[in-house]
């Protein structure tokens with residue numbers, strides 16, 4: 716079962732602090748700065764519950780959302796249905812070997828989804844597919860958790876957090892990390908408790924693994940896959956990353 720299937724229904728609840736509107740502004744600013752014209756068709760790779768897919772669709776882009784978790788896609792589809800956004804194509808695809816019907820003008824991949832490429836060669840497989848399905852000079856806009864975040868923020872730390880969604884449902888998440896500096900793999904042991912209508916809580920456990928990539932590894936993989944690196948940014952204002960940066964926003968152009 717793909718990671719995320721068991722927590723799909725509470726995913727938006729535990730990520731409610733993510734500002735997808737501001738993030739989409741950054742993506743649109745990338746289009747304005749680095750493309751001669753706005754792309755018509757955009758792929759949201761590893762789209763999860765489709766928050767960015769829907770945000771960009773609401774701004775007039777034809778959107779494809781792809782993810783390998785059926786349960787995450789089901790949430791995305793339901794959100795699109797509720798908002799009467801019928802034109803989005805959701806595809807169940809593995810980002811290491813995905814297929815589209817043709818090329819797209821830009822591909823985004825948000826919220827450290829690229830860190831889920833954990834096996835040797837996964838990053839290159841994914842970048843090969845991304846390059847294949849981008850128009851000439853098309854943009855790939857993605858982010859990763861930084862080595863600083865894996866080492867100093869995730870480390871072997873534990874957290875508990877609580878959130879209320881817009882319907883007033885409470886979700887508690889227990890989160891334990893286990894980062895191995897040798898393998899660069901970080902296991903997250905998640906236990907999510909959600910309150911039901913009767914006041915009783917349901918517990919769902921999930922183990923996820925992310926891989927830490929260095930700037931050099933990412934740059935080399937992009938070059939080898941036929942990309943021109945536009946930049947590593949530390950924020951949505953295009954500033955250079957500081958050492959304390961927890962997320963790099965990376966923009967690359969497919970050379971063909």
Ligand SMILES: C[S@@+](CC[C@H](N)C(=O)[O-])C[C@H]1O[C@@H](n2cnc3c(N)ncnc32)[C@H](O)[C@@H]1O
Pocket residue numbers: 717718719760761762763764765766767781782783784787808809810811824825826827828831832
């Ligand atoms: C942290 S979530 C991010 C989801 C979404 N991009 C967002 O911004 O909310 C990571 C997503 O990557 C997906 N994922 C992980 N590995 C994948 C793979 N090999 N192929 C496709 N999707 C994958 C998971 O199913 C999950 O939806």
